[in-house]
Amino acid sequence: MRRKIAFVAALMLIAFTGLQFIRPKIKNPPVTADIQAPSNVEAILRRACYDCHSNETNLRWYDKIQPVYWQVAAHVNEGREGLNFSDWKNMAPAEQKAKLWESINQVIAGAMPVQNYVMVHPSAKLSKDDLVILKAYVSGMTPVNKPGDTAKINAQMQQLEQWQNAKFTIGKLPIALNGISYMPDYKNWQAISTTNRFDNGTLRVIFGNNIAVNAMKANNIHPWPNGTIFAKVAWDQVEDNEGNIKTGAFKQIEYMIKDDQKYASTMGWGFARFKTTKLIPYGKTALFATECVNCHRPQKDEDFVFTQPIKN
Amino acid sequence: MKNVVWILLAASFTIAACNHDDKVSLINDQAALPATFKFDTLGLKVMASFANKKYGTMSVLYANGEGISNAIKGDKKHSAGEVRALVTWGQQDDPSWFGARIPGSLKSVELVKISTNTTGLITAYAKYSGKNLLAAPDTLGQEARIKYILDQQPSIMP
Missing domain, CATH: 3.50.70.20 (Cytochrome P460)
Structure with missing residues (x-):
C-alpha cells in the first residue's frame, strides 16, 4: 500500500516537474510609447494595472509555477490586448480619453483589477483614496463646450x-x-x-x-x-x-x-x-x-x- | 410575546439585508411618467433631445408625424393637427457610468397642439407638473413656452 502511494506521488512529481517546461510565452517588448501621467496617478497604474496592461509585467516567483503560470500568461496577453499603457501614445487622443473613462468605470464596477489576481497580489487592490485620485485625473479630461461653437x-x-x-x-x-x-x-x-x-x-x-x-x-x-x-x-x-x-x-x-x-x-x-x-x-x-x-x-x-x- | 420578538427580529434582518444591497435598480423609477397619464397613447415620436446646464435638466421633445415633417422642413411653418410634447426631468449622475448624467425626477410634460378655426391656426398649450403630472393652471409665460417648443430644431436621425 505504502509503495503504491509513493509510486503515485512520484508520478505526480514527475508530471508537475514536466509541466514546468511547458510554458506559454510572456514577452516584454520595449516600452516606446508609455503613458505620461502625474506621478501619483502613474504610481497607482504601475502598482495595480501594469502587470497585465503594460510591457513591464513583473512576475513574482509564485506566478511562474505551473499550472498557475498558464492563467497568468492568459491574463497578461488578454490584458495587453484590451489596454496597453506601454503603447499609449500610439492611440489617438480621443481614443486615449475614451479608454481612461472606460477603465475608471471598470474599476468602479469592480471588474478591474480582476478579483482572483488581487487575491494573489494584494498590492494591486485599489483603495478609496486611489479611486479619488484616478477619478480626479480622468475628470480633468472632461471636454469643455465652447458656447456657440x-x-x-x-x-x-x-x-x-x-x-x-x-x-x-x-x-x-x-x-x-x-x-x-x-x-x-x-x-x-x-x-x-x-x-x-x-x-x-x-x-x-x-x-x-x-x-x-x-x-x-x-x-x-x-x-x-x-x-x-x-x-x-x-x-x-x-x-x-x-x-x-x-x-x-x-x-x-x-x-x-x-x-x-x-x-x-x-x-x-x-x-x-x-x-x-x-x-x-x-x-x-x-x-x-x-x-x-x-x-x-x-x-x-x-x-x-x-x-x-x-x-x- | 416570544413569537412577536422573533418576528420583529427576523423582519429587521430582512430590512437590513435590503439596505445593504446598493446595486443599481433595473428601472429608472423616479424618471417614470405615471401610467395614468397614458403618454404612449399620444402616438408621438422622438423629435429632439437636449439638456440645460443652468437648470440641471434634461428633455426629450416628441412630435407626431406632421410635427416631425414640419420640423425637418425647417421653414418654421406649422399646420393644423401638429402635436408636440416636451418631457423634462431633473438630471442625476448615471449610477452605471461615471462620466454621464441621466434623467432624474420627472419635472413636467408640456403639450402644444395646433388646430384651426375660422380665423386660422390656433395653438393650445397645457402643462403638467411634478411626479404625478398634475395639470398646472398657471398661464404665465405660456406664449414664450409655445415659441420655445415650436422653434426647436429636430435632432438629426438618418
Whole structure:
C-alpha cells in the first residue's frame, strides 16, 4: 500500500516537474510609447494595472509555477490586448480619453483589477483614496463646450440640409461584419432613456423596439426577452450662452439585439455600430464585438445593459 | 410575546439585508411618467433631445408625424393637427457610468397642439407638473413656452 502511494506521488512529481517546461510565452517588448501621467496617478497604474496592461509585467516567483503560470500568461496577453499603457501614445487622443473613462468605470464596477489576481497580489487592490485620485485625473479630461461653437454648428447645418434634401435616403442597408444590419425603423420606436455623456461631449437617446417596451411594462427585463432591440443614437453637444445643450451633428448609431442562442458567444446580445450619416459599419473584423463585450461585462447583473429604462 | 420578538427580529434582518444591497435598480423609477397619464397613447415620436446646464435638466421633445415633417422642413411653418410634447426631468449622475448624467425626477410634460378655426391656426398649450403630472393652471409665460417648443430644431436621425 505504502509503495503504491509513493509510486503515485512520484508520478505526480514527475508530471508537475514536466509541466514546468511547458510554458506559454510572456514577452516584454520595449516600452516606446508609455503613458505620461502625474506621478501619483502613474504610481497607482504601475502598482495595480501594469502587470497585465503594460510591457513591464513583473512576475513574482509564485506566478511562474505551473499550472498557475498558464492563467497568468492568459491574463497578461488578454490584458495587453484590451489596454496597453506601454503603447499609449500610439492611440489617438480621443481614443486615449475614451479608454481612461472606460477603465475608471471598470474599476468602479469592480471588474478591474480582476478579483482572483488581487487575491494573489494584494498590492494591486485599489483603495478609496486611489479611486479619488484616478477619478480626479480622468475628470480633468472632461471636454469643455465652447458656447456657440461655429465649427460644430456648421457640421450640424450641413447634415440638416442633406436631411431636408432627402439625401439620407439609403438604398442598400449597411451591414456590420457580424451580419447585423442598420435598421432605419428605430425612429418609430420609443425613447427609453437619454444620456448626457459629458465624458465625451455627446448627447444620446436610447430607443427600444416594441418587444423591449412591452417587456418593460411587464417588468420582464431580467433578462430582456429574445427579440429585444435597443438603438442608441449619439450626437455632438452644441451649447449656447444660456446653458442649453442641444444635439449637433449625428455621430453614430449603435444597436443591441437580444438572442441568447444566436449571440451566445457575445453574452446573448448582438452588437453593431454605424458611424457618421454615411452609416459606416464599425470594426475591422467580425471580432469587433469583443470590444463591446469587454465594456459591457461589468453590467452582467443587469443583463449587460447600461441603460436604466424609463417607463412612460 | 416570544413569537412577536422573533418576528420583529427576523423582519429587521430582512430590512437590513435590503439596505445593504446598493446595486443599481433595473428601472429608472423616479424618471417614470405615471401610467395614468397614458403618454404612449399620444402616438408621438422622438423629435429632439437636449439638456440645460443652468437648470440641471434634461428633455426629450416628441412630435407626431406632421410635427416631425414640419420640423425637418425647417421653414418654421406649422399646420393644423401638429402635436408636440416636451418631457423634462431633473438630471442625476448615471449610477452605471461615471462620466454621464441621466434623467432624474420627472419635472413636467408640456403639450402644444395646433388646430384651426375660422380665423386660422390656433395653438393650445397645457402643462403638467411634478411626479404625478398634475395639470398646472398657471398661464404665465405660456406664449414664450409655445415659441420655445415650436422653434426647436429636430435632432438629426438618418
